[in-house]
Amino acid sequence: MGGNMKKITTIMSIMALLFLSLVNANAGSLTVYTAIEAEDLKRYAATFNEDHPDIEINWVRDSTGIVTAKLLAEKNNPQADIIWGLAGTSLMLMKSEGMFEPYSPKGIEKLDPKFRDGDEPASWIGIDAWVAAVCVNTVEMAKHGFSMPSSWEDLTKPEYAGHVAMPNPNSSGTGFLDVSSWLQIFGEDGGWDFMDRLHKNISHYTHSGSKPCKQAAAGEVPIGVSFAFRGARSKAKGAPIEIIVPSEGVGWEMEANAIIKGTDNLEDAKTLADWTISKKAMEMYNVAYAVVGMPGVAKPVEHFPPALLGAMIKNDFEFAATNRKAILAEWQKRYDTKSEPKS
Amino acid sequence: MKKSRDDYLTIFFISIIGIYILIALAFPMYAILSKSVENKDGVFIGFENYQSYFSNPALVYSIYNSLFISIITMVITISLAFVFAYALTKSCMVGKGIFRSIAMIPILVPSLLSGISLIYLFGKQGIFRDLMMGYDIYGPIGIIIAEVFYTFPHALLIIITALSIGDARLYEAAKVLRSKSIRTFFTVTLPSAKYGVISAAFVVFTLVITDFGIPKVIGGQFNVLAVDVYKQVIGQQNFEMGAVVSVVLIFPALLAFVVDRIVQRKQVAILTSRSVVHEPNKNKKFDLIMLIYCSVISVFILTIIGMCLYASLVTFWPYNLSLSLDNYQFDLMDGGGWDSYYNSIRLGCYTAFFGTIVVFTGAYFVEKSRSVKTGRSILHLLSMMPMAIPGMVLGLAYIFFFNHPDNPLNFLYGTMAILVICTITHFYTVSHLTALTSLKQIDNEFEHVSSSLKQPFYKTFFRVTVPISLPAIFEIGIYFFVNAMTTVSAVVFLYSSKTNLASVAVLNMDDAGDIAPAAAMGMMIFYTNAAVRIVYVLVTKKILVKFQKWRTKTV
Numbered sequence: 001m002g003g004n005m006k007k008i009t010t011i012m013s014i015m016a017l018l019f020l021s022l023v024n025a026n027a028g029s030l031t032v033y034t035a036i037e038a039e040d041l042k043r044y045a046a047t048f049n050e051d052h053p054d055i056e057i058n059w060v061r062d063s064t065g066i067v068t069a070k071l072l073a074e075k076n077n078p079q080a081d082i083i084w085g086l087a088g089t090s091l092m093l094m095k096s097e098g099m100f101e102p103y104s105p106k107g108i109e110k111l112d113p114k115f116r117d118g119d120e121p122a123s124w125i126g127i128d129a130w131v132a133a134v135c136v137n138t139v140e141m142a143k144h145g146f147s148m149p150s151s152w153e154d155l156t157k158p159e160y161a162g163h164v165a166m167p168n169p170n171s172s173g174t175g176f177l178d179v180s181s182w183l184q185i186f187g188e189d190g191g192w193d194f195m196d197r198l199h200k201n202i203s204h205y206t207h208s209g210s211k212p213c214k215q216a217a218a219g220e221v222p223i224g225v226s227f228a229f230r231g232a233r234s235k236a237k238g239a240p241i242e243i244i245v246p247s248e249g250v251g252w253e254m255e256a257n258a259i260i261k262g263t264d265n266l267e268d269a270k271t272l273a274d275w276t277i278s279k280k281a282m283e284m285y286n287v288a289y290a291v292v293g294m295p296g297v298a299k300p301v302e303h304f305p306p307a308l309l310g311a312m313i314k315n316d317f318e319f320a321a322t323n324r325k326a327i328l329a330e331w332q333k334r335y336d337t338k339s340e341p342k343s
Numbered sequence: 344m345k346k347s348r349d350d351y352l353t354i355f356f357i358s359i360i361g362i363y364i365l366i367a368l369a370f371p372m373y374a375i376l377s378k379s380v381e382n383k384d385g386v387f388i389g390f391e392n393y394q395s396y397f398s399n400p401a402l403v404y405s406i407y408n409s410l411f412i413s414i415i416t417m418v419i420t421i422s423l424a425f426v427f428a429y430a431l432t433k434s435c436m437v438g439k440g441i442f443r444s445i446a447m448i449p450i451l452v453p454s455l456l457s458g459i460s461l462i463y464l465f466g467k468q469g470i471f472r473d474l475m476m477g478y479d480i481y482g483p484i485g486i487i488i489a490e491v492f493y494t495f496p497h498a499l500l501i502i503i504t505a506l507s508i509g510d511a512r513l514y515e516a517a518k519v520l521r522s523k524s525i526r527t528f529f530t531v532t533l534p535s536a537k538y539g540v541i542s543a544a545f546v547v548f549t550l551v552i553t554d555f556g557i558p559k560v561i562g563g564q565f566n567v568l569a570v571d572v573y574k575q576v577i578g579q580q581n582f583e584m585g586a587v588v589s590v591v592l593i594f595p596a597l598l599a600f601v602v603d604r605i606v607q608r609k610q611v612a613i614l615t616s617r618s619v620v621h622e623p624n625k626n627k628k629f630d631l632i633m634l635i636y637c638s639v640i641s642v643f644i645l646t647i648i649g650m651c652l653y654a655s656l657v658t659f660w661p662y663n664l665s666l667s668l669d670n671y672q673f674d675l676m677d678g679g680g681w682d683s684y685y686n687s688i689r690l691g692c693y694t695a696f697f698g699t700i701v702v703f704t705g706a707y708f709v710e711k712s713r714s715v716k717t718g719r720s721i722l723h724l725l726s727m728m729p730m731a732i733p734g735m736v737l738g739l740a741y742i743f744f745f746n747h748p749d750n751p752l753n754f755l756y757g758t759m760a761i762l763v764i765c766t767i768t769h770f771y772t773v774s775h776l777t778a779l780t781s782l783k784q785i786d787n788e789f790e791h792v793s794s795s796l797k798q799p800f801y802k803t804f805f806r807v808t809v810p811i812s813l814p815a816i817f818e819i820g821i822y823f824f825v826n827a828m829t830t831v832s833a834v835v836f837l838y839s840s841k842t843n844l845a846s847v848a849v850l851n852m853d854d855a856g857d858i859a860p861a862a863a864m865g866m867m868i869f870y871t872n873a874a875v876r877i878v879y880v881l882v883t884k885k886i887l888v889k890f891q892k893w894r895t896k897t898v
Contacts, residue, residue, distance in 0.1 A: 219468045219662070
């Protein structure tokens with residue numbers, strides 16, 4: 001009988017041990033939260049490890065909305081050591097929540113002033129920018145007999161009704177970037193009026209910013225409002241798309257970094273922050289991104305429309321970050337319901 | 344009465360499992376309820392969040408949409424599944440085994456895979472896009488077709504069981520009385536299957552209203568409650584509003600659950616010990632019609648899966664149709680790469696292992712122990728609760744509860760362990776019921792005898808109960824594994840970079856527009872689950888022969 005009891009205790013302790021093995025902690029490395037494209041992560045970590053082989057990077061990658069939500073959810077009990085490559089407006093929001101460890105990395109003076117937090121020491125630093133653009137599938141356009149659009153205004157032409165996709169600003173960083181840029185380009189009233197007319201042409205709103213372009217690449221919609229970087233990638237893969245830079249100007253958003261307050265590995269986090277704005281890092285970003293934080297480094301990127309850089313609007317990030325909640329609520333009230341008939 | 348050592352042990356084990364369920368279910372649910380009446384800084388604000396929810400027409404409209412698709416899907420699925428089940432139980436058509444296996448396929452894949460398949464079939468570049476006659480697959484039409492595919496096997500299993508218990512003596516009586524077959528159907532078949540059909544209807548309703556993957560993938564602008572939770576939390580970082588929508592989502596699910604329980608209570612005395620199992624008679628015309636019907640349904644199911652298989656192999660749909668394995672290079676896509684696939688297998692194994700032990704032990708004490716009556720009924724009640732909680736709500740509740748800085752279990756957050764706990768809890772009830780059914784078949788005399796022989800109960804448990812119940816134990820293990828592989832809703836808020844999952848990867852790859860790789864990952868889940876099922880059938884055949892010999896009559 002005692003033997004049986006022993007058996008039970010043994011089994012239970014083995015179970016407990018097994019269970020505990022599922023809970024793994026990691027020390028001596030950095031947990032890095034990011035929204036950088038998955039295909040670039042390995043390259044980034046490898047390039048960083050060329051200079052700092054002793055710091056291991058553990059990526060936590062997801063789309064902008066999800067990473068932002070995660071960070072805010074974990075506010076009182078942070079899991080991340082540092083953010084590397086997340087939308088600037090998200091970081092401004094988090095700065096106002098007091099979530100960052102202010103630190104001006106070495107070489108910050110070489111950055112374009114737009115690409116750093118104005119405070120001293122800086123709470124966040126920008127590394128590169130992604131720029132809005134429209135992906136247009138030439139095969140599908142020809143099939144429908146459509147003319148190519150050249151401006152935002154063109155997208156509201158009645159002939160495109162039901163043939164345009166764009167990201168939902170409530171779930172996508174790119175979607176919010178589009179909406180906030182239209183409000184700046186056309187003014188508050190003009191912007192909403194433009195979106196009212198655009199809404200009539202929208203086939204569907206997607207949850208992610210890259211999806212409209214990938215759908216345009218696959219012919220699922222002829223026109224996808226997305227960002228230039230994604231379009232260039234799809235074009236490189238052989239998709240029959242043109243990347244249109246609307247003539248009124250395009251919104252953009254920077255990808256930025258910040259050290260999380262309360263990290264238990266501040267030294268390594270600072271080392272990484274220093275490195276992410278080095279010239280070597282900027283050249284690394286430039287492989288895919290046409291706009292980087294350090295002026296004079298960027299070379300033209302293949303398949304990027306050359307007109308893009310000149311079309312970037314003077315983006316008022318303060319406006320975007322402060323009014324984010326109100327803009328999203330207004331957008332949802334106007335467009336995020338099926339009750340309105342789609343024409 | 345003096346308590347024996349057995350009693351103390353029983354109390355001990357019931358408490359352990361009770362505490363587990365409290366931690367894994369009750370406390371998190373309390374956390375989400377309290378979150379819904381707090382503002383961003385955690386201050387109690389009463390029903391203010393609910394007020395702002397109900398004053399937002401876009402959000403409230405989702406309630407109608409959710410109810411609409413749930414009810415339509417319920418009607419379609421139950422009708423289709425009833426005829427299918429009828430063919431399997433009451434006809435003499437050929438190929439019943441194959442039809443049954445095909446009908447089970449949807450259980451082996453994540454729900455959203457059917458949505459992806461429909462895009463390839465009926466989307467703007469779909470093979471059969473002309474069949475849509477100008478209608479858009481993105482929206483209620485797509486959601487309902489995909490949900491029917493997803494819920495079909497769940498309804499079918501319940502209705503088959505219900506139809507199988509029809510008493511042959513009633514059919515004989517009907518025949519003697521020269522009742523027409525239509526009349527027999529309405530007076531004998533339908534009444535005896537009534538409770539099963541009602542139960543299946545509620546299961547389908549709950550599955551649809553709480554499903555998040557399908558509307559996310561193919562819903563277009565058609566908002567439903569489950570997607571709203573996701574959008575509030577992920578898109579707007581509005582956790583309080585996410586909690587509010589969750590509470591709203593619990594109501595219909597809870598209602599369906601309660602009504603179903605009440606209905607089930609009435610179904611007791613249909614199958615008595617004197618019942619005789621009904622064997623169908625041959626009827627050429629009827630059998631042929633049923634054969635055609637089942638073939639049509641099977642073709643539909645195989646088309647959905649076949650389309651995904653094909654799409655996952657096409658290099659660049661629709662402009663480069665050459666076949667390649669490009670889409671299986673998950674490491675180049677969002678969603679965590681091949682690691683997420685291996686993580687899913689780990690999650691499946693852990694969930695099957697720990698889940699089966701917890702559930703079976705819990706069910707054993709509920710059914711077999713003779714002491715602590717109140718404790719047992721509380722445990723049973725707690726075991727039934729997970730059924731009424733939508734997976735997403737559970738996941739969100741886990742964030743609130745486990746990531747609270749003051750929670751001593753905080754270290755679980757972001758680990759594989761929390762995914763295992765969440766998945767076990769999410770699928771607890773069905774496993775609990777399977778275990779109970781199996782345990783009820785074992786005569787309580789075993790316990791009485793061993794107790795009068797002064798044997799501790801755990802000896803009986805290991806020597807009698809477990810070997811006899813092996814089929815049910817394996818069944819529960821497989822159920823946990825398959826569901827851990829396919830679930831999205833329960834884990835979508837809980838995975839971390841080290842615990843990315845294949846099912847979530849399908850969602851995220853589709854979200855990023857990488858729809859072909861999403862189909863490919865979905866197919867990997869399908870291959871794995873199908874292989875596990877096949878191995879299970881082969882292995883159990885061998886093992887069970889050894890342990891289950893007593894079931895077959897010896898001459």
